[in-house]
Amino acid sequence: xxxxxxxxxxxxxxxxxxxxxxxxxxxxxxxxxxxxxxxxxxxxxxxxxxxxxxxxxxxxxxxxxxxxxxxxxxxxxxxxxxxxxxxxxxxxxxxxxxxxxxxxxxxxxxxxxxxxxxxxxxxxxxxxxxxxxxxxxxxxxxxxxxxxxxxxxxxxxxxxxx
Numbered sequence: 001x002x003x004x005x006x007x008x009x010x011x012x013x014x015x016x017x018x019x020x021x022x023x024x025x026x027x028x029x030x031x032x033x034x035x036x037x038x039x040x041x042x043x044x045x046x047x048x049x050x051x052x053x054x055x056x057x058x059x060x061x062x063x064x065x066x067x068x069x070x071x072x073x074x075x076x077x078x079x080x081x082x083x084x085x086x087x088x089x090x091x092x093x094x095x096x097x098x099x100x101x102x103x104x105x106x107x108x109x110x111x112x113x114x115x116x117x118x119x120x121x122x123x124x125x126x127x128x129x130x131x132x133x134x135x136x137x138x139x140x141x142x143x144x145x146x147x148x149x150x151x152x153x154x155x156x157x158x159x160x161x162x
Contacts, residue, residue: 031068031093038094041112043105047094048087048113055146056119058085058110060137062128062152066092073127077151085122087113089133103132110137111144125149 038047049067057078061070070086078084089106091097098105110133114122123146126134131153138148 034068034071036067036094039113039116041109043090043098043101043109044096045094046087046096046109046113048085050083050085050117052080052083054082056083056085056114056122057149058087058114058122058124058137060106060110060124060126060130060134061086061089061092062130066095068093073151074125077125085113085117085119089130103136104140106133107136107140111141114144120144121146123147123149125151126153127151128153 034049035051036047036049038045047067049071051071057074059070059074061067061073065072066088067086070088071084074082074084074086087110088095090101090109110124114120121144124134124137126148128151131150134148134150134153138145
């Protein structure tokens with residue numbers, strides 16, 4: 001009886017590993033389906049998606065994705081009537097994790113990319129964990145912010161998010 005249980009556990013283990021590899025391959029294919037651009041910034045290589053026309057909305061995405069989550073969120077929330085810039089925050093797909101990955105430094109990268117794209121002002125949509133960088137962008141660069149839109153964001157703790 002114990003041998004049958006061991007054999008069943010080994011078979012189950014193989015099934016789980018196979019499904020994991022299949023899911024990872026599908027996820028990487030999905031990431032590659034975006035029109036990804038990269039830029040060298042003073043904090044390293046950053047990846048982003050720039051799509052649409054009209055007023056610019058830049059998203060500071062949450063913890064469950066990068067440019068992909070940002071792009072999907074923007075399409076769901078604002079539709080096709082805006083130019084949408086979705087930057088993978090530090091350490092997310094295609095973006096380097098620098099030595100000092102603070103929200104303030106992330107806001108600096110947002111400005112670098114907006115400058116590269118020739119964008120003078122943008123609305124910033126800050127979702128979930130992207131709230132701290134979104135707040136920093138709006139507070140540090142009020143002349144570049146048309147408005148701050150918070151979606152399930154929390155107020156950053158000044159002691160931890162400078």
